Structure formats: structure tokens, C-alpha cells
Amino acid sequence: MTERATDTPLPAGSTIGILGGGQLGRMLSAAASRLGLRCHIYEPGANPPAADVAHALTTASYDDHEALAAFAASVDVVTYEFENIPAPALDLLADSAPIRPGRRALEVSQDRLTEKTFLCDLGLRTAPFVACDDAGALRDALAQIGPRGILKTRRFGYDGKGQVRLDAPDQCEDAIAQMAGAPAILEGFVDFSAEVSVIGARSASGDIACFDPGENEHRDGILHRTLVPSRLSPSLRSDAVLLAARILNALDYVGVMGVELFVTPDGLVVNEIAPRVHNSGHWTQLGCAVDQFEQHIRAVAGWPLGDGKRHADVEMLNLIGDDILTAHEHAGQTGTQLHLYGKAEARPGRKMGHINRLRSAG
Amino acid sequence: MTERATDTPLPAGSTIGILGGGQLGRMLSAAASRLGLRCHIYEPGANPPAADVAHALTTASYDDHEALAAFAASVDVVTYEFENIPAPALDLLADSAPIRPGRRALEVSQDRLTEKTFLCDLGLRTAPFVACDDAGALRDALAQIGPRGILKTRRFGYDGKGQVRLDAPDQCEDAIAQMAGAPAILEGFVDFSAEVSVIGARSASGDIACFDPGENEHRDGILHRTLVPSRLSPSLRSDAVLLAARILNALDYVGVMGVELFVTPDGLVVNEIAPRVHNSGHWTQLGCAVDQFEQHIRAVAGWPLGDGKRHADVEMLNLIGDDILTAHEHAGQTGTQLHLYGKAEARPGRKMGHINRLRSAG
Structure with missing residues (x-):
């Protein structure tokens, strides 16, 4: 349809x-x-x-x-x-x-190779990448974009899963073996000073609204913290938003999308896109009249987008695994919003909840 | 228990x-x-x-x-x-x-007579009141606290239902007839310049937190609009909060309570209390990190109360009956949060939704 x-x-x-x-x-x-x-x-x-x-x-x-x-x-x-x-x-x-x-x-x-090709065709920058499904191809690819890189499955990867870091050609056989036959892509390293993300929304009638870019910190391949405002310069901030809008339009997109960006000396490089609400957009629950979740529902329900202007400086902190044990300590703190997901078992690496905190609250 | x-x-x-x-x-x-x-x-x-x-x-x-x-x-x-x-x-x-x-x-x-007696016993001021279940008692009561008053059923009244205004003794028979045998109370008029309400919360461990008092406007006996901040003077604002805290403590209360107050030249007069979240507290969804609904859940779940400090000036507007037809017009406005209740049929006087709007948004 x-x-x-x-x-x-x-x-x-x-x-x-x-x-x-x-x-x-x-x-x-x-x-x-x-x-x-x-x-x-x-x-x-x-x-x-x-x-x-x-x-x-x-x-x-x-x-x-x-x-x-x-x-x-x-x-x-x-x-x-x-x-x-x-x-x-x-x-x-x-x-x-x-x-x-x-x-x-x-x-x-769904496919890292398709995604990167789409982004490059749009004229946007990504990490260098080469598809490689065997050790020979991987060695050639590493020689081309190396000396280091990350081999990733083209499909079904998230939170650092299905990824192997490569520092030397003699690791190629082992890395390919770890892909277990899944089609893979070698991505070169990007030398970045920060990672930001733009949460953009496009309505059924083609209107676009982007939330203020947030700055992300990861731990063990999982988002740990998002801060708004980011330290982006005004011109990079507007680059980030325009770039997200371009992706939304090119896909005739309806809903909310997360666009992860690397900040490099040469400008913004797209890390990846997620066609859904995104962990790095949770801060909007405290910082905006209309948050990313409602914005997504508005878009898919054919409603006008709401006002996503940021009215506060916010820190979002993920509660991963046993972090959840500290939830009650945060609960009563000034300017703090707690969001728990109702998961019974706190396995390591499992997202159990998050905290949104007004940065003015200190 | x-x-x-x-x-x-x-x-x-x-x-x-x-x-x-x-x-x-x-x-x-x-x-x-x-x-x-x-x-x-x-x-x-x-x-x-x-x-x-x-x-x-x-x-x-x-x-x-x-x-x-x-x-x-x-x-x-x-x-x-x-x-x-x-x-x-x-x-x-x-x-x-x-x-x-x-x-x-x-x-x-649940009973207006018990409520007013409880409040007066606490040393708080209410409208003058007399229980009266027949026309004779009503005539005497009107002579005592009149010349005007409102006859109300002691129980099961809300949004102006079960109430008859009285301006003259010859209306007493008819007013009592309208009570249909239900026990009733005559309340004298209070000469007030404004109505405010305090949404207070008390935790299971006895901690109290009150939201900033809001100023209410009614239409046809139903709340139309709440504004924060109210126009209360600083001393009346603190009176309002202390008074609410006193009621919460006296009842060994756990949860959120709405306390409606009249502002008179002689100070605050308690109109009524509601042992639940309250329509006049809906603004907290936009104005506070933790709103009245979560504050109530925290209290009844034995959690610490959250930070209910007001961080924005807010106008809450009820969408009553056909007002709901304007919902889409409000949906995209600056600083505006829409809350619809999912009710299929918009009957006159039925609360269908509400809008929270940042007053700075103009």
C-alpha cells in the first residue's frame, strides 16, 4: 500500500x-x-x-x-x-x-549496506564501507579503508551486537568466522569528537519538525547518556537538522526517525538511521510540550505535528541492568523524571528504565 | 485496614x-x-x-x-x-x-455536612452552612445565613448537579422538592474575588508536597480554565499550601487531594475537598517534572514523592462537549499539549479532553 x-x-x-x-x-x-x-x-x-x-x-x-x-x-x-x-x-x-x-x-x-548506499546517493557522508563476505574480500577492504575497521553483519545488529573490531589483516579469517555466514560490511573508523542525534518527524502531509540535536555518550556499545543542548555550533546544529529533513523527505517518511551523527573536523558524518522513536530522544519527555512518542503517534495517525521546541536543558540517563536498583534514590530528586519499563528481570545490558533530569537542577 | x-x-x-x-x-x-x-x-x-x-x-x-x-x-x-x-x-x-x-x-x-464540620473543627473557614431536610428547616436556615444560599444534596453531587439556588423564602418548598428526599445542606454565599485550588500530596511516610495553587474559572458550574501562577499574594499562596497540608495531616492522608478555596477580603475559605486527582491539577502535566497523576501513584505505591515544582506558566483549558471539535485546531499550536480521553460521544457538559498551554507561547 x-x-x-x-x-x-x-x-x-x-x-x-x-x-x-x-x-x-x-x-x-x-x-x-x-x-x-x-x-x-x-x-x-x-x-x-x-x-x-x-x-x-x-x-x-x-x-x-x-x-x-x-x-x-x-x-x-x-x-x-x-x-x-x-x-x-x-x-x-x-x-x-x-x-x-x-x-x-x-x-x-534493515541492511547496513543498503542504508549507507542510500545515504551516499543522497550526497551525505558516512564512514567508508565495503561489503565483504569472505576473508579475502575483507583483507582487500581493510587494505583499502584500513588499517582498522569494524566488521558488522549487514542485518539484525543493534547495541553493538554482531560486530567485530579489526586492527590487523591476520584477524580477517576469525572475524569472518564470527559472522557465521551472515552477509557483512566492513566500516572504516571515523575520527569524531562527539556523537549527536537528531530526532526528526514528518507528518502524512509532509510537514517536518526536528527536535533539538542531543549529544550522546555510550558505554559498552549501549547509549549511556544524552545531553541537550549539545555542544554543536549553531551552523552544525542547523546542518544536522537539514540533513535529517533531507533523509525524511527522500524516504517520503511518515513518523519519527532517529539519525545518529558523528561530529568530525570536516563536518557531520551519518552513523546510522533508525526508522522509529529512539533512545536518544527520551529527553523530549521532560524538555518539550510534545515528546517524540506523541510526535510519532501524531504522524502515523495523520495528525498535525505538535510543538517540539525544547523549553529546558535536559540530561537523559539510561538505567541498564542493575542500574535499576538505584531508581528509588533518583525518584525524589529535584527536577527528575523517572521512567521504568516494568521489566521483572534486570539482566546485564538490559534497558530497564531511564531518568530525565533538568540540568538547571544541578 | x-x-x-x-x-x-x-x-x-x-x-x-x-x-x-x-x-x-x-x-x-x-x-x-x-x-x-x-x-x-x-x-x-x-x-x-x-x-x-x-x-x-x-x-x-x-x-x-x-x-x-x-x-x-x-x-x-x-x-x-x-x-x-x-x-x-x-x-x-x-x-x-x-x-x-x-x-x-x-x-x-462523601458528605458535605461531615466535610464542612471536619474543616471547621480544624479551625478552617467554610461557607456558612446548615443541614436542612424539610422546607421549615430550610426557611429557618435561610433566615439565619441568607438572604441567599444554595441548597445541595449532602451526597453524590458534582459539577453543579444536585444544587438549587435560593433567593427568597417562597422558593423553599420547591427547592426541598428538587432534593427528592435526599438529605440536604444549605450553604450561604461567599463573597469571593477568585477561586484557587491547591493540589496537595502526602506520601505513606508522611511527607507532603503541594503544587503551586492554580486559579480557576468555571462556566455553567463546570471548571473551564485553570491558570498558574494564580494572582494570589505571596502570603495567601503560603496560607493556601499550609491549609492544604493541615487537611492532609489531619486525615493521615496518602495520595493526592484537591482543595478548592475562595479568595475573600478576609482570607481563604475552603469550598470543598476532593480525595483524588483533580481537574484543576491537569496543568501539572506540562508545568512540572512530576505531575499530579504520577504524584498520586507514587504516594499510594509507597514511593517517595517527586519534584512537583512548577517550571513554567501554564493555562489549562477544558474541552467540554462539542469543544472537542476544535481539538485538531489546537493540536499544532506553539507550546500546546493536547489530552483527549478517547470518549466516542460528545454529550453536552461531558469532559472530553483538555489543553495545557505555555502562557509564554502567547
């Missing part, structure tokens, strides 16, 4: 189908309720966090075509909280309901 | 039972999700707004003892979004789960 250029806003009581029942789905569903809308969550796993605030839940796998068809028939529009949705599931859903953001955004972001 | 002075905070995944499935329950349930908590809604009516964001829903009347018992057994604590809960239902619930705010707050606020 093709995206329509404009649309009638979904009325109160309409249902948005969300693929994926994690914390992003949970916060999307709570945001939808503010607009009088309901959410139906589709999730293979048991007791998903999003079910606590959803109107309906389907527990089924992405190859259960009967469940997918029933789900699609029960909703007015389908959106998602993660990008790795199997194409056959999308084909089936698209027969009954519009999918927003559209298929092109998913095709591009 | 008596309230414990302190408590262990409910862990993530715990369930809060909410009596009543309207918009207040809906916003309470969304707030609970931010703390990793689930809500189970108990509501006699079909398709209640709160069900869209609840983990579980029981559709049953307040005299269905089997349903009440099963509900109480499934939750860790019971709270409510309205005060007119039948006492036998509360007796039954209290056998299985703590009820917060406690029974005393409900007893006081």
Missing part, C-alpha cells in the same frame, strides 16, 4: 497497531492515549512491557500469518518499535492497513 | 487497583506505567476510557461482591478516581488490600 500524501486524522477511539512490545511500544501506547487513540501490540514474547498500557495484545510470532491477518484487520494503521520485521510479515500486513513509516524506510534501515 | 506510617515501595510489576474508569483513571494508569507499575481498572460502565491504557479491566457493579473480591485479590493496593464509592464495597475491598487514600478521607468528602 502506498503512502498517501495527505490524510484525514484518525478520530478518537481509532486503533494503532504496534509491532513490538518493548519499552518503546510502551511509551508509544501511553502517548497515543493522550490523543484519545488506542494501541494494539503485536509481540512474540510473553508479558511484554507495552501490554501494561495497551488496549489489546496479540502474542504470536512474525510468521503466524493468521495472527498477523487478524491483527491487521483490527487496526487503522500499523507502526513498529523496531526495524527488523520480516518482509513476508510486512507484505501480509500491508494488504489490510497502511504501514507507517513506509516499506522503503524499513528496506533501507 | 489502617494506614501504615511508612511502607516498602511497590516494586516494578506490582498492580494498583483503580476504582473508576474515567479520564482520571486513564491518566493515573498512564502515569503508573512510567514507574513500572500496572493498573487494574474496576468500572461498571462499558468501554471506560481508562481501559485503553490498563493492564486489566473488571466490568462489574459496586454491589457485585464476587467481582470486588476477585479484584481486590489481584491488586497490591486500591485507589480511586471518584469519591462516591459505596461503603459496603470499601469494607469488602479493605479485607484484601490497603485502600489509599484511606477510609476517613472518603467518609469526610
Whole structure:
């Protein structure tokens, strides 16, 4: 089903189908309720966090075509909280309901090679990259863009998973072995001083609104902290927003997208794009009248975008694994908002919640 | 069950039972999700707004003892979004789960005579009042506190329902007839320049935090608009907050309470108290890091209260009945937050949603 250029806003009581029942789905569903809308969550796993605030839940796998068809028939529009949705599931859903953001955004972001090629074709800069599926190709690629690089699976990677760092040609055999036969891409290192991200939104009628870029800090390959405002110069800040807008338009995108950028001496380099609400946009819950979750729901529901202007300086801190044990200590602090995802078990590396804190609160 | 002075905070995944499935329950349930908590809604009516964001829903009347018992057994604590809960239902619930705010707050606020007597015993000022259940008593009461007054049912009144204005003794027979046999109270008029309300919260460990008083405007007996900051002088503002704290302590209260106050030349007069989150506290969703809904959930869940300091000037505007048709016009405005309750039918006088707007946005 093709995206329509404009649309009638979904009325109160309409249902948005969300693929994926994690914390992003949970916060999307709570945001939808503010607009009088309901959410139906589709999730293979048991007791998903999003079910606590959803109107309906389907527990089924992405190859259960009967469940997918029933789900699609029960909703007015389908959106998602993660990008790795199997194409056959999308084909089936698209027969009954519009999918927003559209298929092109998913095709591009599901494959690192397709994504980087798309971005370069748009005239944007990325890390140097070469597809390489065997050790010989990898050695050639390393010689070309090295001496160091990161070999990544083209698909299904997140939070540093499916990645191997390479410092020398003799590591090539082992690195390819670790890909376990999955198609891979070698990415060269980018010499960057900071990582920022732009959370951009595009409405069904083509209006674009971007949140103020946030500055990100990672630990062990997982986002640790986002600060707004970032230390970007005014001209780089506007470059970042224009660049995000260009990507949104090129994909005829409807919804919220996260665009991760490296800040280099030569300007901004796109790290990756995520066709969904993004961890680095959680600060908008405290800093803006309308946050990224509601902005996404507005877009996919055909509503006008809301005012995402930043009205406060905010620090967002992820609570990973056992960090959750400190939640009560943060709970009463000045200018502090706590967001817990209702996950029972705090495994290492698992995102359990986050804190938004007014930076003026000190 | 008596309230414990302190408590262990409910862990993530715990369930809060909410009596009543309207918009207040809906916003309470969304707030609970931010703390990793689930809500189970108990509501006699079909398709209640709160069900869209609840983990579980029981559709049953307040005299269905089997349903009440099963509900109480499934939750860790019971709270409510309205005060007119039948006492036998509360007796039954209290056998299985703590009820917060406690029974005393409900007893006081369910009956206008008990409430006013309680407030006067605390040394606070109210409108003059006399209980009167027949025309003779009403004539005497009018002579005592008149010449004008409002006859109100002692119980089950809200938004101006169950009230008759009196300007002359010859209206007494008719006014009593309109009470249809219900016990009634005559309240004298208070000459006030403004109505303000304090939304106060008290935690299970006895900590108190009050939101900045808001100034209210009514239309046709229903709240139309709340503005913060109010035009209260600094000394009246602190009087208002101290007065609310006094009521909270006297009731050994756990949760959020709305205290409506008249501003008179002689100081503040208590209009009424509501043992729940309150329409005049909706502005906190935009103006504070932690809003009234989350503050209530924190209190009843035994958590520390959050930071309710006002960080912005806000106007809250109710969308009543057909006002809802203008929702899309407001949706894209600067500094504007829209909150719709998902009600399908816009009957006259029905609260359909509200808008929070930054006053700096003009």
C-alpha cells in the first residue's frame, strides 16, 4: 500500500497497531492515549512491557500469518518499535492497513549496506564501507579503508551486537568466522569528537519538525547518556537538522526517525538511521510540550505535528541492568523524571528504565 | 485496614487497583506505567476510557461482591478516581488490600455536612452552612445565613448537579422538592474575588508536597480554565499550601487531594475537598517534572514523592462537549499539549479532553 500524501486524522477511539512490545511500544501506547487513540501490540514474547498500557495484545510470532491477518484487520494503521520485521510479515500486513513509516524506510534501515548506499546517493557522508563476505574480500577492504575497521553483519545488529573490531589483516579469517555466514560490511573508523542525534518527524502531509540535536555518550556499545543542548555550533546544529529533513523527505517518511551523527573536523558524518522513536530522544519527555512518542503517534495517525521546541536543558540517563536498583534514590530528586519499563528481570545490558533530569537542577 | 506510617515501595510489576474508569483513571494508569507499575481498572460502565491504557479491566457493579473480591485479590493496593464509592464495597475491598487514600478521607468528602464540620473543627473557614431536610428547616436556615444560599444534596453531587439556588423564602418548598428526599445542606454565599485550588500530596511516610495553587474559572458550574501562577499574594499562596497540608495531616492522608478555596477580603475559605486527582491539577502535566497523576501513584505505591515544582506558566483549558471539535485546531499550536480521553460521544457538559498551554507561547 502506498503512502498517501495527505490524510484525514484518525478520530478518537481509532486503533494503532504496534509491532513490538518493548519499552518503546510502551511509551508509544501511553502517548497515543493522550490523543484519545488506542494501541494494539503485536509481540512474540510473553508479558511484554507495552501490554501494561495497551488496549489489546496479540502474542504470536512474525510468521503466524493468521495472527498477523487478524491483527491487521483490527487496526487503522500499523507502526513498529523496531526495524527488523520480516518482509513476508510486512507484505501480509500491508494488504489490510497502511504501514507507517513506509516499506522503503524499513528496506533501507534493515541492511547496513543498503542504508549507507542510500545515504551516499543522497550526497551525505558516512564512514567508508565495503561489503565483504569472505576473508579475502575483507583483507582487500581493510587494505583499502584500513588499517582498522569494524566488521558488522549487514542485518539484525543493534547495541553493538554482531560486530567485530579489526586492527590487523591476520584477524580477517576469525572475524569472518564470527559472522557465521551472515552477509557483512566492513566500516572504516571515523575520527569524531562527539556523537549527536537528531530526532526528526514528518507528518502524512509532509510537514517536518526536528527536535533539538542531543549529544550522546555510550558505554559498552549501549547509549549511556544524552545531553541537550549539545555542544554543536549553531551552523552544525542547523546542518544536522537539514540533513535529517533531507533523509525524511527522500524516504517520503511518515513518523519519527532517529539519525545518529558523528561530529568530525570536516563536518557531520551519518552513523546510522533508525526508522522509529529512539533512545536518544527520551529527553523530549521532560524538555518539550510534545515528546517524540506523541510526535510519532501524531504522524502515523495523520495528525498535525505538535510543538517540539525544547523549553529546558535536559540530561537523559539510561538505567541498564542493575542500574535499576538505584531508581528509588533518583525518584525524589529535584527536577527528575523517572521512567521504568516494568521489566521483572534486570539482566546485564538490559534497558530497564531511564531518568530525565533538568540540568538547571544541578 | 489502617494506614501504615511508612511502607516498602511497590516494586516494578506490582498492580494498583483503580476504582473508576474515567479520564482520571486513564491518566493515573498512564502515569503508573512510567514507574513500572500496572493498573487494574474496576468500572461498571462499558468501554471506560481508562481501559485503553490498563493492564486489566473488571466490568462489574459496586454491589457485585464476587467481582470486588476477585479484584481486590489481584491488586497490591486500591485507589480511586471518584469519591462516591459505596461503603459496603470499601469494607469488602479493605479485607484484601490497603485502600489509599484511606477510609476517613472518603467518609469526610462523601458528605458535605461531615466535610464542612471536619474543616471547621480544624479551625478552617467554610461557607456558612446548615443541614436542612424539610422546607421549615430550610426557611429557618435561610433566615439565619441568607438572604441567599444554595441548597445541595449532602451526597453524590458534582459539577453543579444536585444544587438549587435560593433567593427568597417562597422558593423553599420547591427547592426541598428538587432534593427528592435526599438529605440536604444549605450553604450561604461567599463573597469571593477568585477561586484557587491547591493540589496537595502526602506520601505513606508522611511527607507532603503541594503544587503551586492554580486559579480557576468555571462556566455553567463546570471548571473551564485553570491558570498558574494564580494572582494570589505571596502570603495567601503560603496560607493556601499550609491549609492544604493541615487537611492532609489531619486525615493521615496518602495520595493526592484537591482543595478548592475562595479568595475573600478576609482570607481563604475552603469550598470543598476532593480525595483524588483533580481537574484543576491537569496543568501539572506540562508545568512540572512530576505531575499530579504520577504524584498520586507514587504516594499510594509507597514511593517517595517527586519534584512537583512548577517550571513554567501554564493555562489549562477544558474541552467540554462539542469543544472537542476544535481539538485538531489546537493540536499544532506553539507550546500546546493536547489530552483527549478517547470518549466516542460528545454529550453536552461531558469532559472530553483538555489543553495545557505555555502562557509564554502567547
